[in-house]
Every structure is written in structure tokens, then in C-alpha cells.
Amino acid sequence: MPRSGENAGVTKVAAPSTRHTRRWPASLAVIVVLALQVAVPAQIMDAPRWIMPTLGALLLLPLVWTNPFHLKRDEPWLRWIELALLAVLVLVNAVYLTGLILLLSEGDASDGKVLVKSALLIWVTNVVAFAVWYWEVDRGGPFARMPEHEHQEERPDLLFPQMTVDIPGWQGWIPGFTDYLFVAFTAATAFSPTDTMPLTARLKTLMGIQSAISLLTIAIVAARAINVL
Template sequence: MNKVPKVAAPSVRHIRRWPASLAVVAVLVLQLIVPTEIAALPRWIMPALGTALLLPLVWTNPFKLQRDEPWLRWVELVLLAVLVLVNALYLTGLIFYLGSGEANDGMILVKAALLIWVTNVVAFAVWYWEVDRGGPFARAPEHEREVERADLLFPQMTVDLPGWERWLPGFTDYLFVAFTAATAFSPTDTMPLTARVKALMTIQSAISLLTIAVVAARAVNVL
């Protein structure tokens, strides 16, 4: 009697922290090159705060999410809120700089608008990654923890396709959501489900719209 060969189950995708940490480092580096014309705070404040946050995060979970530290997650969310606030202050300073009549250097305007826009995308990508279904640790399948309801509905969650049965969103997926929200000013293929993510996406789209419509348009005219 022939034995039926066993079909191996799809491997579980482990959620890793280092892509999000790397994105935060990139944003903090951008804070060091913010043009002085729009700098609302000393340039060292945000990199110092980010470094203070990244050190314990990297120490507890350098590559894989093995230790749950809820207080660190809340600290990261607070830092993200501060980062978004500072970025909004930079945008406000840039708008006032445009209205002062001294904005005659198109390269400064383009550089400032690009830094604000990139910071906006990365900051909200990390925010979506941290809040969706209770955070990356709660989403990790190897941890016996009750997962909260989904905040974002990804296309892979709505179809039954071979090879996608145990799919989990990674940081790149949340980065794509933030990028599309910043370019289309609305959800595209991934739908926000909860009020908190809808509020976050509204704020992100508003910052992006102001940056592109007001600042970038003026910069092109100057150039």
C-alpha cells in the first residue's frame, strides 16, 4: 500500500524589528540636515531622543521579536507623536518662510519639502506598524498572545490564494501604505478599518498635501 506523501505546511514568516529601526535612523539623520530657514528646534534634539529610544529597542529585540516590552512600545509611540509634531512645525515654518517674501532659493524649498515629505511617510509607516492589531509582537504567530482586531485590511487578507495562507504584513507593507497615502492622499489597496488609523491617515495626507501643493509648487515657480 503506497503511503501518501505529506505536504509541508508553509513556513511562518517571522516579524523582524530591524527594518523599522533602520527607517527611524534614516529619519533622524534627515533631521540633521533640515534647512536653518525652517528649523524650529535645535537639530540635535530629535536625533538624541531617537537614539535614546533605539538603544533599548535594539538591546531587547535586535533582530527578532522575542521579548515583549509594552512600556517601550508606548515610548516609541510617544516619540512618533513628537516626531510628527516637529515635522508639522517645520512645515509651518516653511509656509511662513514662503509668505515672508524671502523664499528666493528654490533649492532650499525643494530640499525642505523633500525632507518633510520623507519624514512624514516613514513616521506614519512606523506608526501603522506599531498600532495595527496591537503591534508587531502581538501579530507574531510564535507568541501565544491574543491578537487585537485588525486596524488595516490588506488585500492578502481578503483572498484565498495558494501560498498566502499564513501571510503576515511586514514593515515594508506598512511603508507602502504610508507612501500611497502620502501620494494619493487617500487609501488605495489597503483599507483603514478603525477610527485611530483613519485619524492617522487623515493627518498624514493633510501634511503631504500641504507640502506638495503649497511648498513644492512655489519651489517649482522659483526655479
């Protein structure tokens, strides 16, 4: 039996959080976006609806297979597949937006439901795609951000509020995918940074592109849809 007061003064150290190693939130967000592609209106894309979900699923499958729930296996080819998936999402979304703008310019946009559905699909895909971009780019990616990484990059691409204050319980904080999803959401709604600042040129470029897509979708397409309705 331990004597009374034997453990006095001993401070328990909390186990390190593994939220920054979770992969399933990013995979789930991409799966939702791929599922939404089957609902793209035929007026803005003539190609079969199954092409985009099938291509995205083929690229996502090896990522989920190697790291289904947490990030444990780091391979260079996995990062290239991730970047290829993101490039496909952004490119296809740009095709959707171009098709929608052409539909508006031709004067055939008389169905408000089609416009609203298209704008919502483009906006959601924009948020998720760039959230994964930020997650993959910041400090070299999720694997490089791990404290145990041998070549961890010290210079962050995004400055989160938790990194600027000294609050008990937040020491050594590392962002997870949901943090990057929130950054992408606020950039798509405010068209600019809010609480998290981009520090590097690559993040400023990505955020500028995302904000431009969101502004074009909401200010032009959605506004026309409201007028039609």
C-alpha cells in the first residue's frame, strides 16, 4: 500500500493527442463530395455523371487502404496520389463553374433550381478540395507536422490562433483536418482570411484562388438564380 502523501507533488502528464494524425475526416469529406458529383445537372456538363466519382474513388482507394483511420504509413507515392486527387477535384470544379457561366451567358438559365443546385455543388466541392490542399501543404503535410518526424519543417504556412498564445492545455498543439476545413469554410464565405493567417506565398495563392471561385459562384451565379426564382 502506498503511504499517504507519497505521490504528493507529482503532476500527471496528459497523453499526447492523436487528433492531428486522423485521416478518416479528410477521407469522409472527399467521399461526400464525390457522392455529390452524381447530382451535377446535365445542363452544365454533358459527360456521364459516373466519370468523376469513379475516377475520384480510384485515387482515394489506395489512400484509405494504406491509412484507413490514422496516418501511420508514409510513402512518397501516396502524397502524389493525394495531390492528383486534389488536382482532379479542382479541375472538374472549374469545368462545372465554366459550364454554369456559359449557361448564364447563353440566356438559357431559366430553371432556378438547376442554378441553385449547381452553385451549391461547386461551393461545397471548392471548400472540401481546398481544405485538403491546406492540410497537405501546411509545413509539408500531415506526416511532416508530426512531432516525431525526423525532418519536421519549423516554418508554418498558416498561423493558427493556438500558435500565438500561451494558454494552459494548448502547448504543442498541432492542427487536424477539421481545423483546415474551418479555414477553407471561412475563406469561402468571407473571401479572405479570418482568424487564421496565410504566411507563405503558396498558401496565399491557394486561398486567393479559392476565394475567387467562391466569390464568382456566390456573387454571380447564385445572385442570378435568386432573380430567376
